[in-house]
Amino acid sequence: MELSVKEKNDLIFDPLVCVRCGYCKSTCPTYLATRDERFSPRGRLILSQKLLEETSNFIEQIAIYNDLDTCSKCLECERVCPLNLRPWFNFIKVKNRTFMGKIETYLAKLLVNSKLFFGFIFSAMWRWKHRKIEENLYWDAISVSDRNAESNTGSDLHDILFFPTCFGYTVFAEERKKFQYLFRRLGVNFKVLSEKFLCCGAPLLLSGDFESFRENSRKFVLKIKKSGANLTDKVNLIVMGGTCSWIIRDFIVPDNFEELKNVEVHEAVDFLISLIDSDVLVVKKNIGKFLLHKPCHNHSQSLEKFLSKLRLDYEVTDFYCCGFGGSLFFKHKKMSDLLGVNTILRKNFDFIVSSSPGCIIQLSKFANVRHAVDLIFTIAQDL
Numbered sequence: 071m072e073l074s075v076k077e078k079n080d081l082i083f084d085p086l087v088c089v090r091c092g093y094c095k096s097t098c099p100t101y102l103a104t105r106d107e108r109f110s111p112r113g114r115l116i117l118s119q120k121l122l123e124e125t126s127n128f129i130e131q132i133a134i135y136n137d138l139d140t141c142s143k144c145l146e147c148e149r150v151c152p153l154n155l156r157p158w159f160n161f162i163k164v165k166n167r168t169f170m171g172k173i174e175t176y177l178a179k180l181l182v183n184s185k186l187f188f189g190f191i192f193s194a195m196w197r198w199k200h201r202k203i204e205e206n207l208y209w210d211a212i213s214v215s216d217r218n219a220e221s222n223t224g225s226d227l228h229d230i231l232f233f234p235t236c237f238g239y240t241v242f243a244e245e246r247k248k249f250q251y252l253f254r255r256l257g258v259n260f261k262v263l264s265e266k267f268l269c270c271g272a273p274l275l276l277s278g279d280f281e282s283f284r285e286n287s288r289k290f291v292l293k294i295k296k297s298g299a300n301l302t303d304k305v306n307l308i309v310m311g312g313t314c315s316w317i318i319r320d321f322i323v324p325d326n327f328e329e330l331k332n333v334e335v336h337e338a339v340d341f342l343i344s345l346i347d348s349d350v351l352v353v354k355k356n357i358g359k360f361l362l363h364k365p366c367h368n369h370s371q372s373l374e375k376f377l378s379k380l381r382l383d384y385e386v387t388d389f390y391c392c393g394f395g396g397s398l399f400f401k402h403k404k405m406s407d408l409l410g411v412n413t414i415l416r417k418n419f420d421f422i423v424s425s426s427p428g429c430i431i432q433l434s435k436f437a438n439v440r441h442a443v444d445l446i447f448t449i450a451q452d453l
């Protein structure tokens with residue numbers, strides 16, 4: 071680990087400034103699930119300082135890397151820290167400096183840059199899900215109130231770009247088609263940011279490879295420009311999934327502010343709900359009791375408000391982190407499963423509803439899960 075003095079000061083800033091008050095512990099899902107200080111933001115900050123001070127040997131470094139790596143990047147520690155520290159961001163920067171971190175960033179680069187590799191993984195997931203879609207069926211099956219369609223065709227929506235993300239072309243292709251169908255049915259004119267494996271760069275950012283992330287962001291910006299959207303006026307970018315919309319809103323747009331200052335990022339379910347007048351929806355049949363899982367990267371209340379207006383029978387998960395985040399799902403099965411089980415513990419439900427592709431993949435290990443757009447689609451059919 072060779073660090074310049076400035077790099078070292080930057081990295082060690084959070085651990086030194088942290089007053090060890092422990093507020094972050096009370097909301098950290100990995101601490102709440104294990105009650106082990108090593109898996110709390112405060113504990114990880116102390117470990118990251120130890121790593122940087124090089125007081126640990128190689129074996130200890132691997133153990134510390136693993137403890138930092140079990141952070142799910144749910145952002146709760148950042149939300150509650152009275153000193154506005156961002157512990158999770160410190161962890162990805164620090165672990166990126168280790169031998170294991172270098173391997174991780176190499177794999178992240180391979181994942182994002184190799185379309186073949188990307189295509190292979192997602193095709194495998196696609197086969198696993200065994201779904202076949204007939205888009206025409208949707209046109210016959212659904213009816214959305216004309217009043218609703220007319221009221222939302224207004225020109226105040228400006229340019230609308232729909233970014234389905236890599237999930238929307240693979241495991242969640244059916245859900246992408248439902249979004250596209252409902253947007254059209256609600257009178258929205260949109261263009262699809264269509265390159266199948268165009269990636270927001272989440273794996274690069276979360277592995278701490280900021281240089282490659284910025285390179286990828288440039289490709290993303292060029293793609294938006296090539297779409298023909300008028301960037302001198304307001305552009306609505308509709309993104310499938312909380313994590314990708316968070317990465318674009320909080321990192322890609324600020325990093326490319328001059329070009330993207332008129333771009334407003336919306337998570338797709340939130341945007342869809344904003345178009346639907348829930349007063350005209352009447353649910354005619356009992357769809358069962360469900361558990362609403364709100365993803366940690368999207369704290370919007372809109373889906374919950376929408377569902378409560380429809381008087382559906384649901385409960386909200388009180389453990390917000392399902393265990394998919396960061397590298398957990400792939401590398402730390404035990405912690406990932408523990409968080410998943412905690413999410414649904416002591417609840418009675420027929421199925422789970424979530425708007426995040428990652429959360430749906432994770433929670434499918436434990437129960438039946440439906441994408442929120444699928445639920446809205448079903449409700450719309452019942453009109």
Ligand code: SF4
Nearest residue numbers: 088089091092094151
């Ligand atoms: S809340 Fe902030 S200052 Fe307090 S222990 Fe956590 S990181 Fe440190």
Ligand code: SF4
Nearest residue numbers: 098141142144145147
């Ligand atoms: S991002 Fe979430 S899991 Fe990671 S340290 Fe913060 S609160 Fe804990």
